[in-house]
Amino acid sequence: xxxxxxxxxxxxxxxxxxxxxxxxxxxxxxxxxxxxxxxxxxxxxxxxxxxxxxxxxxxxxxxxxxxxxxxxxxxxxxxxxxxxxxxxxxxxxxxxxxxxxxxxxxxxxxxxxxxxxxxxxxxxxxxxxxxxxxxxxxxxxxxxxxxxxxxxxxxxxxxxxxxxxxxxxxxxxxxxxxxxxxxxxxxxxxxxxxxxxxxxxxxxxxxxxxxxxxxxxxxxxxxxxxxxxxxxxxxxxxxxxxxxxxxxxxxxxxxxxxxxxxxxxxxxxxxxxxxxxxxxxxxxxxxxxxxxxxxxxxxxxxxxxxxxxxxx
Numbered sequence: 001x002x003x004x005x006x007x008x009x010x011x012x013x014x015x016x017x018x019x020x021x022x023x024x025x026x027x028x029x030x031x032x033x034x035x036x037x038x039x040x041x042x043x044x045x046x047x048x049x050x051x052x053x054x055x056x057x058x059x060x061x062x063x064x065x066x067x068x069x070x071x072x073x074x075x076x077x078x079x080x081x082x083x084x085x086x087x088x089x090x091x092x093x094x095x096x097x098x099x100x101x102x103x104x105x106x107x108x109x110x111x112x113x114x115x116x117x118x119x120x121x122x123x124x125x126x127x128x129x130x131x132x133x134x135x136x137x138x139x140x141x142x143x144x145x146x147x148x149x150x151x152x153x154x155x156x157x158x159x160x161x162x163x164x165x166x167x168x169x170x171x172x173x174x175x176x177x178x179x180x181x182x183x184x185x186x187x188x189x190x191x192x193x194x195x196x197x198x199x200x201x202x203x204x205x206x207x208x209x210x211x212x213x214x215x216x217x218x219x220x221x222x223x224x225x226x227x228x229x230x231x232x233x234x235x236x237x238x239x240x241x242x243x244x245x246x247x248x249x250x251x252x253x254x255x256x257x258x259x260x261x262x263x264x265x266x267x268x269x270x271x272x273x274x275x276x277x278x279x280x281x282x283x284x285x286x287x288x289x290x291x292x293x294x295x296x297x298x299x300x301x302x303x304x305x306x307x308x309x310x311x312x
Contacts, residue, residue: 003048007102008038009095010055010062018099019045020107025096030058035065042071049113051076051106053098060122074111081105117211124178124185125208131171132249138164175204188214191300194307197261197268197293205253206297214301221298226251227291251290258290267309268293 002021009016010030015038018025026041028034042050050066050073052059059075066073085093085101117125138161145157179185185207192203206213212224222228226246261268268289275285300307 003107004045005103005107006042006045006047006050007099007104007106008050008052008062009098009102010053010059011095012058014095015062016095016099017042018096018103019047020100020103025099027095030062035062038062039065039069039071042066043069047071049074049106049110051102051111053078053081053102072113074106074113076102076105076111080109084108114212120178120182121208121211124175124204127171127175127178128205128208129249131168131175134164134168134171138168179204179207187304188301191304191306192297195261195293195297195300196265196307197257198297199257199260202253202257205249209247210250213298216298218295218298222291222294224250225254225294227254227287227294254290254294255286258286258293261293262286262289 005020007018007020013030015028015030015034016025017028017038028038050071052063052066052073052075054075054077063073063075081098081102084105085098088101088104090097090101141157141161141164145154145161148154148157179189188207189203192198192206193200210221210225213221216224219228224246226248228246258268262272262285263269271292272285272289275288276282280288296307299305
């Protein structure tokens, strides 16, 4: 019997479902009753995999409901699905067509189902994401402040910055409460912050947005963070290896930590100097430091061991 793959296109009010192989397709409402109906109908198929396209957060409740019912669920990247559709020559785009493409994508690529973050981890991730948004807004207001000379406008910017800074302090306090509310997170945060170069922001970003840390091997965790280099070559031509994909916020946090570690973490600073001496470009050397830093802290959390310079 052929393995069953199911694609679900998620919109605000409804879910379009396609079962592959075959042409079974149906919509359900994106609400409690609709998800109950979906679980009942898909459970009867005993699918090998259900692929749900990431859609700005609308997919979370759907994936959680399916996973809670013991069904294998993977949340897939919409950009990858669209590229797959273009490779198949499917230019038309409707919700039922998208569901069929997602099912075909799942069958062809077989993405690995991953457990969804629990409620506490999801809340921490939301708080960290909101903190990042507020920091970006403060930076944007500061940029405007440098270009404006009108006193009224400057006063307006000052008021907005003051309100944003107050909100930032409140978000930081909520994040502190979340961390202190879990002995496991407190232990992990303490281990992470023991590494020279890793501060509060990096530690909390990793806890919230890379919960797989300590459970995967070094290659898999580097790929999730978008720090795994991929080769570019064709025939005799050899391009420079590049990084990309993965979780951008995690990659950014690790890159900023690498900037600090390259100065204040002796083993990693020496590692960077060796790369520079070997002719590596400065940015490539920093990316290598970020990847090595991730490998080290992944092993630390796996083994529950504190930072040890001699091992690093």
